[in-house]
Amino acid sequence: MPRLTKAGRTRTLLPWRGETMVLMAVGLLPAALYFWYGAHDRLGPDPVNVFERWLGLWAVRFLLAALLVTPLRVVSGISLLRYRRMLGLLAFWYALMHVSVYVALDQQGNLAVLWRDITHRPFLMLGFAAFVLLVPLALTSNDWSIRKLGRRWGRLHQLVYGVAVLVAVHFLLAFKTYNATSVSYAAALTGMVLWRVIFLVRARIRRAGS
């Protein structure tokens, strides 16, 4: 059911019932475009690396967008809640493609290297852990799971804050130096988590005071 904004209007971007499906397809366009470029040798001299980083960047963007939905509603009253599931799922699809490209195209399925990566290298351990934590969230992103899990669904989905922190550090480590791109995305992700912490603490103080 569409949620209501403070103004009492239902905000939808497209007038059709299949709206989210259409938007999801639009969200997958960056991946499709770069896949087409890469398959036609138009991603430059190091195409696998470019594609891998591109997918990772978009996973971060959609994760950030999903995390922005609640603060945006609280601060401005604009509710994009009906799109949050789609944004979260897009983050998962991009993370899945990012990991798949790393395993299949970049490391070409070399199990020895992959095993060493996830047992010895903090950079890749963090990234892999973030992906693993996203799996149960993606699997339960449907109405049936929400009904079935009840209150536990909300608690399960708080895992996304852990994912955000892991992704922030992984993203910082993906560059040889600290730079405007890596620091601003990492700060934004961390900010989304801190905002919730502050919000919770303030709510608790208010409750204790009343």
Next chain:
Amino acid sequence: MARWSYPRPSASEITPRGLWLSRRRLLAGATLGVAAGVGPRAFAEALHTRPGPFQAAEKTTALQDVTHYNNFYEFGLDKTDPSTRSGQFRPRPWTLSVEGLVAHPRVWDIDALIAAMPLEERLYRMRCVEAWSMVIPWDGFPLASLLALAEPLGSARYVAFESVVRPAEMPGQTGGLDSLAWPYVEGLRLDEAMHPLTLLAVGLYGETLPNQNGAPVRLVVPWKYGFKGIKSITRIRLVEKMPPTTWNQMNPAEYGFFANVNPDVDHPRWSQASERVIGAGGFFGGGRKKTLMFNGYGAQVAGLYGTMNLSRFY
């Protein structure tokens, strides 16, 4: 007759000169249009180079890839920054100072230096610490030839290199988070510097070094990771103590002084066991190959390190 032989890709794999010359002219024309009125620019000039022996068999990386995909943090963080943001850089006039613990210190004019040194073409593998690789036909002369003219004193143990600082011409030097400490500095042990493979390059593909690849003169040490190859060198100093090096200072746990290519010593964040071959073509070009100890130059350089623990001194 070459005094020194080293593994080389086969001649048949190299782009025919006519083909890359015509591409080169196209590129030069395009850049000229964009940069008209900017002032003196280094145009690609054919260098008088004599080719060396041929032995190994790898495909030479296309000129377009060598000149449009590389790291040169003075111009920015992205691999495309050096080619797109180096148009303001002026590699002439240029002086290279050879100083420190030498009998004959001298400030060389770059063109006098190039005229004084017989240039050779060297086809070298280039292995970046980021696990990608190229095969590049450099033109230059052994660093040993220049050092021999300066006559290092007995107390000289290391060679320290210093690059240029020109924030007005090098947008990556204008500070910000992504900035390294400038000038970029590098160093070699004296025996490494005197090794016949160690090259001062002034050109590639038979023509003057483009701005983005380290004009007018850069270091090439093919058995070490690419970051040892300091670009746009202004100063070479013979010293007694191990000199500081830029990436080692930035992150000593990840980048050592020696930085010898070594498939058995991983970078803390990624494996060094294999490398992506640049320009292999699209996703499915199969562009990954095993990394060789000392980048395949072990027969020539392993002796420099004797029983040194190469995992400790990475």
